[in-house]
Amino acid sequence: MRNEPRRRADYLGLREALGDRLLPVLVAAMSFLAALAMAGALASATLAARWQGDAASQLTIQVPQPTAPDASSKTSRLDSVLAALKAMPNVADEQVMSPKDVTALISPWLGADPAQLGLPLPGVISARWVDTAPPDALAPTLDKLSPGTLVQTGALWASRVAALTTSLQACAAAILIIVALVAAAVVAVATRSGLAQRRETITLIHALGALDDDIAGRFAARITLLAFAGAAAGAVLALPVLAWLGALAAPFAGPAQINDVFNLPPALMFALPGLPVIAAAIGWGTAQLTVRGWLRSLP
Amino acid sequence: MVKFEDVWLKYRHPARQGDAAAEALRGISFEIPEGGFRWLIGPSGAGKTSLLKLIYLAEHPEKGRIDILGTEAAKISRRDAALLRRRIGVVYQDFRLLPQLSAYDNVALPMRLARRNETQIHADVTEILRWVGLETRLHARPDELSGGEQQRIAIARAVVARPKLLVADEPTGNLDDEQAHRLMHLITALNRLGTTVVVATHNMGLVEKWPAPRLTIEHGKLTHAE
Incomplete structure (x- = not known):
């Protein structure tokens, strides 16, 4: 039997350079905020649809x-x-x-x-x-x-509710964009920190013939894993908070609009699992861009 | 084949801008045929390491033309430059071993970057480690090795993939006479098999003992080329 040493796949030492604590914690916080913003947007849309329907259909007839x-x-x-x-x-x-x-x-x-x-x-x-x-x-x-005889409808109120809903959704979209940008910035800073820590190693393997694709791919794989794990944790942590908010809003929503378990809009239950995937995609893309940009400084 | 035509190198270090000393190489021209061997000699600071860096594509020249293994260095893509580097073995003056990897993994690194299969890697790495006398130190990390052992690991890493061009910067600096001679036997054996070799050294005793054409460099200028 051969005395073959165990292969060390992580020759860039990224497990140490890109630690498994700070980045996932920050991404988890971003994911938590994103979950709240998504819940706000979806809940306001659900409630507004119900309120708009009620207000628009209401008639008041005055007979002198x-x-x-x-x-x-x-x-x-x-x-x-x-x-x-x-x-x-x-x-x-x-x-x-x-x-x-x-x-x-x-x-x-x-x-x-x-x-x-x-x-x-x-x-x-x-x-x-x-x-x-x-x-x-x-x-x-x-x-x-x-x-x-005068006929008054709830169309005015319906239009006001629609405007309110649109502004709430715009706020939620702005929050989601900001959260995504902050997440990308956090990933970029973490990646640059990893590059700084492994500068000598990267310079060496570049000199030994490593392709930019290989180096960027290794960074991106590690960052993707950390971002996915962090975002998944953030989404899970957001669930009880969302369930509590859902319970508070339940009296304002129709019975068909909420999920039986968490009192949440069904669309949110589908959107939440997407958060880790989106975070992983942001992590992968940002890491690739950051590393490739840095590698351009090498001959 | 290595060919330099009127090559100039200037380091773009902000602190050294405008300084005449920043001009590391001036008008270097020489040619080493395929399978050739050259000693690169000259005093410290003459530009030996800078010239070697141009050969192993770690620097771009300010001007001039460099051909490495039949390829004009300035005209290749980043991807092709990386593939060309895989055909060049380099022994660095400061070893440049990866501290987190074992001796075995350090030597295996060029082959893994070239995506060779692990069976072939195992055979080649254990053979070359046996050759440099470190077959019992497979699992040792660089900080557990002496300076001489680290240098032998660096040499093993440079030659394990059987490069077409071997560039060595003071490869015997930390070796005793016996190890230095074993290394020179290995290098000349590779050279006989067709590898083009350039060795920079201060050790004139070694140069005298292993006679070969010389490139002499002083103050960034090639003063003698054979």
Whole structure:
């Protein structure tokens, strides 16, 4: 049997030069932040979709002089409008608000007893628009039955919620970009530190005929492993925090929007495992660029 | 074959800019035919190591043309330069062994970089370590070896891949007479097998004992070429 020494594959000594502590810890922190930012973006999108749907479909119809006869003089204006709404297939959940509810609604502006002011109060009907087309023709139709009838929709609120969601997602995207850039900078600094520590070794193996591909590949392989491990740890550590935040937000989300186990949007459960892969890709690319750039200084 | 035509070398060290001493080599021209042997002699600081660095492609000349093993050095890609370096064995003055590797792994390094198979590596490395008298020190790291042993490991690493060109910078500096003679036997044996050899040395006794054409360099200029 031959007395063959065990082969030392790590001839660059990268296990020592690129230690297994600082870089993974920093990448784990970046991954943790990225997980929170992704969760924020996905949760805001999920909640906003629900809120936008609710707000946009809400209808409030004000009928002036509700007890006066309608255009046909057969019934009251309020009953006439209500009957017309019930007959429409794209309107649902029609409900006449009681005078007490109407008084409560306008009390912030007119006080607790607006009847004392002698102002005529309109009849108010709440309903839900269940069509994808906007309810543009609704107001003219009701106005013919009861002149002066006003139809208000939640479209304004829906547009405000959409703007808020867009800004939240833009913030999350900015955070993700910054996190990716910081991660790349951390990898570049770690790689340069490794290059500085192994300058003599690299210069020697370059002189012995090592290709730039070989040297950059060895650095990139080590960095990729460390970045993947760090990002995986960060994503795992983020899970309980995300589950806690998900539990806080659960009352605002519909039951179909959350995952049964962690109260998280299903899209996030698919995105989280992607973090280590993205971190590994950033690590590999940054290490390759950094090492190849450094090797250019050698003849 | 090694051919220099009016080669100038100037080190681009910021602290030495404008200093005449930064011009390491001036107008060097010589030719060593394939399979030739040359002693490179001259006083310390004359430019011997700089000239050797140009031969093993560790420096680019300021101007002039260098052909190494039939290839014009200035016209090859980085990849081809790396492949050309694999055909050149170098013995450095300061050994330049990798401290984290064993003697065996240090010697095996050029073959592993060339992606030779481990069976061949094992055969060649153990043979060459036996030849330099270090077959019992396979597992020793450089800091566990004496200066002479380190130099023998460096020599073994330079010749293990049977280079077409061997460049040695003071290879006998840390060796006793017996080891120096064994080394010269090895080098001349390689030379007889067709390896072109350039050996820089101060040791005129060695030069006298192993007669061969000389390149003499002084103050960066070649004063004598045979």
